[in-house]
Amino acid sequence: MSAVAAPRSQLAGHRVGQFALALLAALLLVVALGPLLAPDGPSEIVGAPFSAPSATHPLGTDYLGRDVLSRVLNGGRSVVFYALLAMATAYTVGGLAGLVAGLRGGFTDAALMRLMDVVLAFPPILLLLVLAAGTGGSTAILVAGVALVNVPGIARVVRAATAEVATKGYVEAAVARGARTPSILARDVLPNIASTVAADAGTRFAISILLAAAMNFLGVGIEPPSPDWSVMITENRSGLTLQPWALAAPALLLAALTVTVSVVADVLTRERRSAR
Amino acid sequence: MSDALRIEGLCVTTAGGEPIVDDVALRVGGGEIVALVGESGSGKTTCGLAALGFARDGARIAAGSIHVGGRELLTLQERELRGVRGRHVSYVSQNPDAALNPAMRVGDHLRELLRAHGQPRTDAVVAGALERVHLPGERAFQRRYPHQLSGGQQQRLAIALALACGPTVAVMDEPTTGLDVVTQARILDEVKRLRDESDLGVLYISHDLAAVSSIADRIVVMYAGRIVEDGPAAPLLARPRHPYTRGLLASVPDHRAPRRLRGIAGAVAAVGERPAGCSFAPRCELATDACRAAVPPLRAVDATRSVRCIHTAEVPPPPAEPLPARAQIDGAAMLEVRDLHVAFGEGVVAAEHVSFAVARGECLALVGESGSGKTTIARCVAGLHAPDRGAIALDGAPLAALARGRTREQRRRLQIVFQNPFASLNPRERVVDGVARPLRELGGSRADALRAAHEMLERVRLPRGLAASRPAELSGGELQRVAIARGLVVDPELLLCDEITSALDVSVQAAVLDLLGELRAELGLTLLFITHDLGVVAAIADRVLVLRDGCVVEQGGVDAVVTAPAEQYTRTLVAAAPSVGG
Structure with missing residues (x-):
């Protein structure tokens, strides 16, 4: 009887999802192949600073007279790469902590989660700024910082999902059979918490891109003259009224990337759930 | 006797037009309890909700008429329906925990309902409504929250809410499923008393023929959205005239007359996948080509009984196969539990001085109400929970407390x-x-x-x-x-x-128990069987251990304990267990 769902909202979800997926694929293609397509070198000075868009430079030039289009095509790689690296680091550390805490419970759980609460007590931007100020700032610190900010949240989500699955009969049966913990985690726990964790991961990735961008914007992390979308926003601020494209192009791409990632993650989760 | 509820030609379909409930006609007289019985997926709850003029999301009432005390519901507007629901026809759901608002006090539940229907809501009225279902009416009780009540009290409160406005008919959807047998017996008595005291009509939905047999005046059996048999309770249970009713009856375990249980092969077809012709044909031993050709009509077989089967004359009486003899084993203990003690935090004792042994090849049942500690004992034996004290041995060799130590x-x-x-x-x-x-x-x-x-x-x-x-x-x-x-x-x-x-479901339970019995004989298994149901114990176990609040109350051979319980608690348990015969 409950097999009857509301078909209209699902269809709408599909259409939005398909559109977002296509857009994300296009964006990632641009990010990956951009450097090959760029007409000029990213650091090559090709004209007067802040010249308006023209036939040879469709997006005009930036504050040093470099081609905005070429820099935008080059500037996506670092954005995606560092955010992914930070995510991978954070999921390894936070995911492991969450799995162990959720499955073991008791003292292990309490100790790990209180440690996470300590990290959680610092506002993210403040934590990153202190980290950058203390170490002088570098891309390694940027990645480590963004990862650190994400670890407690990931650990909490993974722990809650694990603790729920841990009381199910199939996990208890494996425990009673004396199955090894890594095998229980890999076969019984991970596949069954994946959709919960993935739902959170999309949003987290989008936020990490923004966080990394904010750090770059504040001047800790990636530094000029690297062509990075967030660095471009910083360096071309002064020309906002003169040559808005130097600023708008990277900003729009950054926004499009974060929004499509969130939407795609959302739709994928919903479909996976209804497919169950 | 006027009809409290009269349903005619009811069809409920999915949004896509697939029938969930098809051509249902049902009458509940004033002061009458009519039981609506069937496996899950048979459409009982859909019918029950339709009696309130309501269909769940994704379903709609496509045709039919529903009269409550002479008032047609299906022509009413949603706003008018709200005035009827709770006032003239009310609903008690299976799960009182979900039906009550955890943030609202007992008294406020009643006051809110009375206010919605413009009824007086003085303390005396509220106290009266509570006392009617044997709950205390005093202020202190009215100020409690649902979580401070027991499961049985919660269900009583749900019934009090259903009856507060003096409805013509109440729909009770499996109100005792999930309650202990003793509590179930009390609630069933309560429903009977309420019927005797007033002109209330009750449509009682259940999958359990045994529970229903003690209270129903009439039984209506549903299968795959259609009524297959309808008649007065006693003759219907004594001599079912539809193969499905017979199958249900054959699968009900009965501690008073233990016999081999026979499940019904197969499962109810899902909505949209129901076969043409008689929906029960794929599971029926009497089915012929004529059954598969067209849906048989619901025909009167005598003055009070109607049956939807073209082979009704061939339906044999319910089976009474004897059980295989219970094992009498005096051999060495295979599993031995000695002086087990488990407590959870704040002095909640789950097991205290529990000792028992299971001999090789026998089936020992641990029986008790929820909270009796039976599951905790099982978890200790399985190595999922470490007991505070006590020893468990397998063939004389001590077992480590946790599985990974074994x-x-x-x-x-x-x-x-x-x-x-x-x-x-x-x-x-x-x-x-x-x-x-x-x-x-x-x-x-x-x-x-x-x-x-x-x-x-x-x-x-x-x-x-x-x-x-x-x-x-x-x-x-x-x-x-x-x-x-x-x-x-x-x-x-x-x-x-x-x-x-x-x-x-009982029909599925019977099949699983039958299978387990056969496997036991084939493989020479030893079973430790935990259950709350004495009927199940009688059908499968050789010996039984009765638990209460973590203590062993009584143990012995199943027949001895069930027919002549020595302890008062066991006697209560045996008396409360439902039985088709009694």
Whole structure:
């Protein structure tokens, strides 16, 4: 009887999802192949600073007279790469902590989660700024910082999902059979918490891109003259009224990337759930 | 006697037009209890909700008429319907925990309802409504929150809410499922008393013929959305005239007259997949081509009984196969539990001085109400919970408290099957892989493990095609068979069954118990069977251990304990257990 769902909202979800997926694929293609397509070198000075868009430079030039289009095509790689690296680091550390805490419970759980609460007590931007100020700032610190900010949240989500699955009969049966913990985690726990964790991961990735961008914007992390979308926003601020494209192009791409990632993650989760 | 509820030609369909309930006609007289009985998926709840002029999301009432005390509901506007629901026709749901607002006090539940229907809501009225269902009416009780009530009290409050406005008819949807037998017996008495005291009509929905037999004036049996048999309770139970009613009756365990249980093969077809012709034909032993050709009409077989079957004259009386003789085993104990003691935090004692032994080849049942400690004891034996004190030994060798401290061989010899079939199997794993897992963990090769898993699935009579399915595609009964197969695949000596049939329909329960009985004989298994149901105990166990609040109250042979209980508590339990005969 409950097999009857509301078909209209699902269809709408599909259409939005398909559109977002296509857009994300296009964006990632641009990010990956951009450097090959760029007409000029990213650091090559090709004209007067802040010249308006023209036939040879469709997006005009930036504050040093470099081609905005070429820099935008080059500037996506670092954005995606560092955010992914930070995510991978954070999921390894936070995911492991969450799995162990959720499955073991008791003292292990309490100790790990209180440690996470300590990290959680610092506002993210403040934590990153202190980290950058203390170490002088570098891309390694940027990645480590963004990862650190994400670890407690990931650990909490993974722990809650694990603790729920841990009381199910199939996990208890494996425990009673004396199955090894890594095998229980890999076969019984991970596949069954994946959709919960993935739902959170999309949003987290989008936020990490923004966080990394904010750090770059504040001047800790990636530094000029690297062509990075967030660095471009910083360096071309002064020309906002003169040559808005130097600023708008990277900003729009950054926004499009974060929004499509969130939407795609959302739709994928919903479909996976209804497919169950 | 005027009709409190009259339903005629009711059809409820999905949004796509597939019938969920088809051509249902039903009458409940004033002061009458009519039971609506069938397996899950038969459309009972859909009918019950339709009596309130309501259809669940994705369903709609496509045709028919519903009269409550002479008032047609289906022509009313939504706003007018709200005035009727709760006032003239009310509903008690299966789960009182979900029906009550956890943030609202007992008295406020009643006051809100009375206000919505413009009724006086003085303290005296509220107290009266509570006292009518034997709840205390005093202020202190009215100020309690639902979580401060027991399950039985919560269900009483739900019934008080249903009756507060003096309705013509109340729909009760499995109100005692999930309650202990003793509480269930009290609630059933309560419903009977309320019927006798007033002109209230009750439509009582249940899957359990035994529970219904003690209160119903009339029984209406539903199958796959249609009524298949309708008649006065006593003659219907004594001599069912539809093969489905007979099948249901044959699967009800009865501690007063233990016999071999026979389930109904197969499962209710899902909405949209129902066969043409008689929907029961695929599961029916009497089915002929004529049954599959057209839906048989609901015909009167005598003045009071109507049946939807063209072979009704051939339906045999309910079976009374004797049970195989109970094992009388005096051999050495295989499993021995000595002086087990478990407490949870704040002085909640789950087991105290519990000692028992299971002899090789016998089936020992642990029986008790919820909170009696039976599941905790099972978890200790399985090595999932470390007891505070006490010893567990297998064939004389002491077992470590937790499973990982036991030897591989000890773990293999003792397997467990859990209560909830829907959580017993990994939803991401093919059924056959799940069954093969324990063998792989013991070091078997993948090919050997899969072969053994396929064999075992055949042995538990799982349809061949299902081995490669995921658990979500299986029914509760099929899942529980798979869980049993996963336990048996490593060739254990002791199988621990923790309430393995309590989440299943009676017809499915009968099939699982029958299977377990056969496997036991074939494989020489020893069983430790945990249950709250004395009927189940009588159908499968040799000896029984009665638990209460973590203590052993009484133990002995099943027949002796059930027919001549020595302790007062056991007597209460036996008296409260429902039975079709009594």
